Amino acid sequence: MISSSVLSRNRLIDKAEKFDLKRFVLETLTLLTTGLILYYFASTATENLVDQGIASGFGFLHQEAGYAIGETWITYSPSDTYARALLAGFLNTLYVTAIAIVFTTIIGTLIGIARASSHWLLSRLSAGYVEIFRNTPLLLQVMFWIALMRQLPSPRQAYNPVTGLFLTNRGIIHTVPVLNDYLYSLILAFIAGIVLATGYALWRRKRLYASGRSLPFITIVLPLIIVPPVLVWLLGSSSLEFEQPVLKGFNFVGGLTYSPEFLALVLGLVAYTSAFVAEIVRSGIQSVDAGQKDAARSLGLRGSLILRLVILPQALRVVVPPMTNQYVNIAKDSSLAVAIGYPDLVSVGNTAINQTGQAIEILFLMMIVYVGISASVALIMNRYNKRIALVEKP
Amino acid sequence: MRTISFAAVLAVTLTTIVPPIAMSADGDSLKTIQARGDLICGADGKRPGFSAPNSEGVWQGFDVDFCRAVAAAVLGDADKVKYIALSPAQRFPSLQSGEIDMLSRVTTLTLTRAVTLGINFAPVNFYSGTKIMVHKALNVDSALDLNGASMCIPPGSSQERAxxxxxxxxxxxxxxxxxxxxxxxxxxxxxxxxxGMASFEPGLALTRLRAGQTDDHVILPEDIEKEPLAPAIRGGDDQFFNIVTWVVYATFEAEEWGIDSTNVDDMLKSDNPKIQRFLGVSGDLGEKLGLSNDWAYQIVKQVGNYAEIFENNIGANAPLKLERGLNELWLNGGLHYPPPFQ
Known part of the structure; x- marks a missing residue:
C-alpha cells in the first residue's frame, strides 16, 4: 500500500517536470501580452507628453535644483543638482524610518508586555495608550505634535534646563563633543568593551548548554563594557572638548539640532505605530498556552525568567510576521512629512515636480524608492522569521 | 487550445482596439466646456481675496472672478463654474491631465513653466513681487540683515527659488x-x-491680516523677485487660448472705457463705435472668437471690469486693502494695457 502511494507521487512529479508544450506556449503568450500592454502604456504616455509639449526623460536630474532643503545628511546647496536634492530627501526618509522603527519596537514591546501583565494599573494604563493612539488618524497626531513643538519659546528666550541643552521652537539643540583623538580613543575603548562582553556572553551560553550551569551575566558584562573607556579616561592626558550651541543672530549655531518637524514626525510615527505593535506583542504573549507558564513555574523559574525564556521566544513566532507590516507602514507613513514641512523624499520630490513639471518621472522614482525600502524591510524580517520559526522535526 | 486562442485574441484586441489613453488636450476645450455646461477651474481655495469659499460655500476672490469671466463669455453664465482646490504641487499636473479646463491660482509666469509644461499662459492679470515679512520684534529693517534666519517658504513655488x-x-x-x-x-x-516668511506680497498681507496684530509684522522693502501672475490653460488649443487671453483683456478694456457692471446696460446705447464693437452691438468680435457677440457684455454685466474685480476682492473695498500700484491701467501709470479690440 505504502509503496504504491509513493510510486504515484513520483509519477506526478515526473509529469510536472516533463516539458509541457501547451503550458510553455501559454506562459510565453501571457508574458508577451503583459510586456506588450506595459510597452503600450509607456509608449502612449511618452507620445502624449511629446504631443502636449511637456518635457520628458530623466535629463532634469543633472540640472541645478535651485532650492534649499532645511536639513540634510549630505552637503547640499541650491546650486546642486536635482539628483542630489532627491538623494538628500531619500536619506531623510531613511533616517526618520530607521529611528522610528527602533523606538517603535522598544516602546511597543514594553507596552504590549505591560498590557498582557496581571498588574491592574499597568495593564489599564497601557490599554488606554493603545486606544488613544490607535484610534486617532496619524496625520492628526503629527499635526498635534508640531503644534506642541511650536509652543516652545523662541531662540532668544530659549528654555535651558541643563547646561548645553536648549529647547526652542526652532528645535531641540544640544551640545556635542568635538571629534578629536581623545574622543576616538574613547569610542574605540567602548567598542573593545562591547566585543569583550559579547565574547563572554557567547562563551557563557556555550557553557550553559554544555554543563547546565549558569554563570552571572550582568555583573560580568557591565564592567566589561564600562572598564575600558574608564581606563582611557583615567590614563588619558587630555579631556573632552564640547561644541556649545551659541545664540548667534537669529538662531543657535553649533551643537546638534533636532528640528521641530523631525521631532514631531518621529513622535507621531512612534506613538501611533507602537500602539499597533503593542497589540501584536500582547496577542503574541497571549497566544502562548497558559500551561507553558504553569509548567515553567513548576520548574521553579522566576517571573522575569519565565517571560524571557519561555513566553517571549514562543510569542515571537506569532509576533514577527505582522511586525513586518508595521515596519513597512512606518516607511510609507513617513511621507506625511509633507504636511508639516520635514524635507523627506516626497517633500523634496514635490518641489522638484513643481519646478520641472516632470511629475511622471519623479513620481516613478519615488515609487521605486518606497518599493525598495519596503522590500528590504520585508526581506530582512523574513530572514529573521525563518531563523526563529519553530523547526518541526520530520 | 481554447485558452491559447483566448490569450492571442486578448493580446491583439488590446493593442489595436483600445484607443490611446486620452491624456492630450483634444484641441477643442470650448466644445467640451459647452457640452458639459460647466467650466472646471483650478484655484487655491485657501487664500481669501484670491480664491476661497465664503461662509455659504460660494467661491469668491480675484482668481475666482477670472474663472467667472471666462464662464460668462463661454457659457453666458458666470455661475456655471466648478472649482477644484489645488496645492502648488498639484496645479500643473491637474491642468496637464485635463482635470481642469483652466488654472487661475496665483501662478507666476516663468520661462521654464511656459516652455516645458505644455501649458500656455494668458496675459498677466496681477503684477506682484516676492517680499519677505518678519516679526517686528526682531528689529530687522532690511532683507540683507537676514543672514542665518529661518525662512517659511511655500514649496514648489517660484518664491522658493527666488x-x-x-x-x-x-x-x-x-x-x-x-x-x-x-x-x-x-x-x-x-x-x-x-x-521670516517669503511669499508674493498679497500672500504676506493676508497672513498678517489673519494674525490680527498687523503691527507685529513688517514687510521688508526689498523686491526679491518679480511675480507676474497669470491664468493658464493646456497647450495645443489655440481657440481656447485666444478666448482666455481676450477675456483678460476685456476686463482691462472695460475699465479703460469706464464700462462697469452698473452702467453696462446704458453703455449698450453709446454712440462710441469702439464701445459698440466691444459690447457686441455692432461688429463680430465675439463670433471671431467662436463665442456669442455679447461675450464682453456678459463679462462686465455679471463679473465687472478689472477695477471692480480688483477693488472688491483685494483692494479698497476688501479687507486686504492692496494698492493698485503696477496693476493700474497704463493710462494711470500701471502696466495693464489692452491691445485694440478691432
Missing amino acids: IADFFRRHNMEYNSVVIDNIKELGDAYLQNRCD
Whole structure:
C-alpha cells in the first residue's frame, strides 16, 4: 500500500517536470501580452507628453535644483543638482524610518508586555495608550505634535534646563563633543568593551548548554563594557572638548539640532505605530498556552525568567510576521512629512515636480524608492522569521 | 487550445482596439466646456481675496472672478463654474491631465513653466513681487540683515527659488521650512517657527491680516523677485487660448472705457463705435472668437471690469486693502494695457 502511494507521487512529479508544450506556449503568450500592454502604456504616455509639449526623460536630474532643503545628511546647496536634492530627501526618509522603527519596537514591546501583565494599573494604563493612539488618524497626531513643538519659546528666550541643552521652537539643540583623538580613543575603548562582553556572553551560553550551569551575566558584562573607556579616561592626558550651541543672530549655531518637524514626525510615527505593535506583542504573549507558564513555574523559574525564556521566544513566532507590516507602514507613513514641512523624499520630490513639471518621472522614482525600502524591510524580517520559526522535526 | 486562442485574441484586441489613453488636450476645450455646461477651474481655495469659499460655500476672490469671466463669455453664465482646490504641487499636473479646463491660482509666469509644461499662459492679470515679512520684534529693517534666519517658504513655488537665489547672491545663509498648505505655512510663521516668511506680497498681507496684530509684522522693502501672475490653460488649443487671453483683456478694456457692471446696460446705447464693437452691438468680435457677440457684455454685466474685480476682492473695498500700484491701467501709470479690440 505504502509503496504504491509513493510510486504515484513520483509519477506526478515526473509529469510536472516533463516539458509541457501547451503550458510553455501559454506562459510565453501571457508574458508577451503583459510586456506588450506595459510597452503600450509607456509608449502612449511618452507620445502624449511629446504631443502636449511637456518635457520628458530623466535629463532634469543633472540640472541645478535651485532650492534649499532645511536639513540634510549630505552637503547640499541650491546650486546642486536635482539628483542630489532627491538623494538628500531619500536619506531623510531613511533616517526618520530607521529611528522610528527602533523606538517603535522598544516602546511597543514594553507596552504590549505591560498590557498582557496581571498588574491592574499597568495593564489599564497601557490599554488606554493603545486606544488613544490607535484610534486617532496619524496625520492628526503629527499635526498635534508640531503644534506642541511650536509652543516652545523662541531662540532668544530659549528654555535651558541643563547646561548645553536648549529647547526652542526652532528645535531641540544640544551640545556635542568635538571629534578629536581623545574622543576616538574613547569610542574605540567602548567598542573593545562591547566585543569583550559579547565574547563572554557567547562563551557563557556555550557553557550553559554544555554543563547546565549558569554563570552571572550582568555583573560580568557591565564592567566589561564600562572598564575600558574608564581606563582611557583615567590614563588619558587630555579631556573632552564640547561644541556649545551659541545664540548667534537669529538662531543657535553649533551643537546638534533636532528640528521641530523631525521631532514631531518621529513622535507621531512612534506613538501611533507602537500602539499597533503593542497589540501584536500582547496577542503574541497571549497566544502562548497558559500551561507553558504553569509548567515553567513548576520548574521553579522566576517571573522575569519565565517571560524571557519561555513566553517571549514562543510569542515571537506569532509576533514577527505582522511586525513586518508595521515596519513597512512606518516607511510609507513617513511621507506625511509633507504636511508639516520635514524635507523627506516626497517633500523634496514635490518641489522638484513643481519646478520641472516632470511629475511622471519623479513620481516613478519615488515609487521605486518606497518599493525598495519596503522590500528590504520585508526581506530582512523574513530572514529573521525563518531563523526563529519553530523547526518541526520530520 | 481554447485558452491559447483566448490569450492571442486578448493580446491583439488590446493593442489595436483600445484607443490611446486620452491624456492630450483634444484641441477643442470650448466644445467640451459647452457640452458639459460647466467650466472646471483650478484655484487655491485657501487664500481669501484670491480664491476661497465664503461662509455659504460660494467661491469668491480675484482668481475666482477670472474663472467667472471666462464662464460668462463661454457659457453666458458666470455661475456655471466648478472649482477644484489645488496645492502648488498639484496645479500643473491637474491642468496637464485635463482635470481642469483652466488654472487661475496665483501662478507666476516663468520661462521654464511656459516652455516645458505644455501649458500656455494668458496675459498677466496681477503684477506682484516676492517680499519677505518678519516679526517686528526682531528689529530687522532690511532683507540683507537676514543672514542665518529661518525662512517659511511655500514649496514648489517660484518664491522658493527666488529666495535661494537672493541669499546666494548676497552670500547669506538661511534655514528653509517648506510646508505645502499655505495656511499651515502661515501658522508656522505666526507661531514663530520662522524669523521670516517669503511669499508674493498679497500672500504676506493676508497672513498678517489673519494674525490680527498687523503691527507685529513688517514687510521688508526689498523686491526679491518679480511675480507676474497669470491664468493658464493646456497647450495645443489655440481657440481656447485666444478666448482666455481676450477675456483678460476685456476686463482691462472695460475699465479703460469706464464700462462697469452698473452702467453696462446704458453703455449698450453709446454712440462710441469702439464701445459698440466691444459690447457686441455692432461688429463680430465675439463670433471671431467662436463665442456669442455679447461675450464682453456678459463679462462686465455679471463679473465687472478689472477695477471692480480688483477693488472688491483685494483692494479698497476688501479687507486686504492692496494698492493698485503696477496693476493700474497704463493710462494711470500701471502696466495693464489692452491691445485694440478691432
